[in-house]
Amino acid sequence: MPWFAAQGYDCWALSLEGHGHSDGKAWLAAVSIDDYVANVGQAIRQIGSMPVLIGHSMGGFVAQQYLQQHSAAALVLLASVPHTGLAASTWRLFQQAPDVLIGLNMFQSGRQSPEVGDLRHMLFSDDAPASTVAWMAANSQVESLRAIMDMSMVSPFSRTQLRLPTLLLGGEHDHLVSAAEVRQMGAALNLPAEILPAMAHMMMLDTRWQQVAQRIDQWLQQHLMT
Secondary structure (H helix, E strand, C coil): CCHHHHHCCCCCCCCCCCCCCCCHHHHHHCCCCHHHHHHHHHHHHHHCCEEEEECCHHHHHHHHHHHCCCCCCCCEEEEECCCCCCHHHHHHHHHCCCHHHHHHHHHHHCCCCHHHHHHHHHHCCCCHHHHHHHHHHHHHCCCCCCHHHHCCCCCCCCCCCCCCCCEEEEEECCCCCCCCHHHHHHHHHHEEEEEEECCCCCHHHHHHHHHHHHHHHHHHHCCCCC
16 A cells, blocks of 8 residues: 555555454454445445455455446456355365365464464465565454355356456465466456466565556556546
8 A cells, every 4th residue: 555655546445344443353253245345335435436446365256246236446356256256266275285275274263373384375475575474474363254155155157247447466376366266267257367477365465566566556557547
């Protein structure tokens, strides 16, 4: 956000219900994707203007759901959960990277806090700064069980349409949402999928985060400022 603000953008971050300092910690397990969509709507009403939505991972899925009933100036999806949900990536992790799946489930269950080394393997590039990974470990929290179920029970044949300028970015070394899954999502949505080299899942925090920011800025200049 400081980088985009320095480029002249008016930037806002949404803390979803049950996250950060928002209300809802006590009932987080029951918060649904529809509740998160409502959070997005409430934030946009407060902003009072048509925003560019930038959604990462689950946030990308929430943004897509919001846009089925509402509009925005543009959409940027970063390592986004596809419109077909989590089933494909969960099955791939089970087959190809069970250690990552086990680590995620251990953290989500509350039985184990994320270790820096484990978190780096799951979410970051190998050369990510230790301080960045440590910050992520210190500020991580469990996700809503209901929201995870909502994303897991989506039909693999689910269809959606995005009727606005959309930038779809994935990471070459993303364990959670693979480059292949981002390309499949792009094909289903009739969008070009851009895979950023040497990038892992945490695209806004990883070693080469500024390349991601610069690509978004370039795209916005091309699609919204001309």
